[in-house]
Amino acid sequence: MIHAMTGTDTEVGKTVATAVLAARSLSHGHSVAIYKPTQTGLGKSEPGDAQDVARWLGNPGQLSAFEGVRLRHPMAPVDAALCAGLDPAAVLPTLAQHVQQVGELDATHDVVIIEGAGGLLVELTAAGETIADLAQAVGASLVVAARPDLGTLNHTALTLEACSTRGFTRGTLLLGSYPEQPEPLHQRNLANLRNMAAGHGWDFAGALPAGLVRDPSRCRAALHEAAATLAWPCPGPC
Numbered sequence: 001m002i003h004a005m006t007g008t009d010t011e012v013g014k015t016v017a018t019a020v021l022a023a024r025s026l027s028h029g030h031s032v033a034i035y036k037p038t039q040t041g042l043g044k045s046e047p048g049d050a051q052d053v054a055r056w057l058g059n060p061g062q063l064s065a066f067e068g069v070r071l072r073h074p075m076a077p078v079d080a081a082l083c084a085g086l087d088p089a090a091v092l093p094t095l096a097q098h099v100q101q102v103g104e105l106d107a108t109h110d111v112v113i114i115e116g117a118g119g120l121l122v123e124l125t126a127a128g129e130t131i132a133d134l135a136q137a138v139g140a141s142l143v144v145a146a147r148p149d150l151g152t153l154n155h156t157a158l159t160l161e162a163c164s165t166r167g168f169t170r171g172t173l174l175l176g177s178y179p180e181q182p183e184p185l186h187q188r189n190l191a192n193l194r195n196m197a198a199g200h201g202w203d204f205a206g207a208l209p210a211g212l213v214r215d216p217s218r219c220r221a222a223l224h225e226a227a228a229t230l231a232w233p234c235p236g237p238c
């Protein structure tokens, strides 16, 4: 089973949602590979998104973390390469190379979770392919993480419309971080996004409580608790 984790924007909770989905798969006894095709905004020695997921879950033997390429500037991959004085075509893996890597992970793990960079249409390759192209190429199911705040209706509608026009007639929408004291706006947006998912024929997995990874001593338990509450549609191993 291959999931492609994307979002309506950067910083919406894709990595945390990846960790919750991985926790769910681990709790079903599945092996999991986390693949971040292009990690930007971090130096060589800093933990990236895939390593964060492994650490938060206690570095279980059943979970492995992989990264395609890492660039220091906190930007979209092509810009991060250009700002480093590098040729994007020389440093960013091609779609074919990402497909091969995912294929190798899929052959050796029950579940593969790919996390994009930023939102759905951020280009991961020099040729301009996105996480949507990679998801299509490997037959991944799309998961979109969204915010609960003002602005999410437009961002989420645009993202789901872009998914539909690319042939993703199914997928899962979730809220990446839902306040512990939600205001009426957040409550309305929870209902609005549930309805929006249904309008596109997508599933709505629910809202991840904010603060899930705040306390390092409780990350693993909190992520597994959140995984148990998700309304996750689960064809096959997930």
Ligand SMILES: Nc1ncnc2c1ncn2[C@@H]1O[C@H](COP(=O)(O)OP(=O)(O)OP(=O)(O)O)[C@@H](O)[C@H]1O
Residues within 6 Å of the ligand: 007, 009, 010, 011, 012, 013, 014, 015, 016, 017, 049, 116, 117, 118, 119, 176, 177, 178, 208, 209, 210, 211, 212, 213, 214
């Ligand atoms: N449910 C949550 N509980 C606790 N912290 C959260 C939650 N969701 C998001 N965050 C925090 O918000 C910030 C952004 O979340 P995250 O890193 O998952 O975003 P992202 O969409 O993966 O960003 P990027 O595009 O850089 O990969 C992080 O500091 C993360 O720890």
Ligand SMILES: C[C@H](N)[C@H](N)CCCCCC(=O)O
Residues within 6 Å of the ligand: 010, 011, 039, 040, 041, 073, 074, 075, 076, 077, 117, 118, 119, 122
């Ligand atoms: C640096 C950040 N955390 C992500 N890794 C990359 C986000 C790229 C967003 C590009 C954009 O939508 O403007």
Ligand SMILES: [Mg+2]
Residues within 6 Å of the ligand: 014, 015, 016, 049, 115
């Ligand atoms: Mg992330």
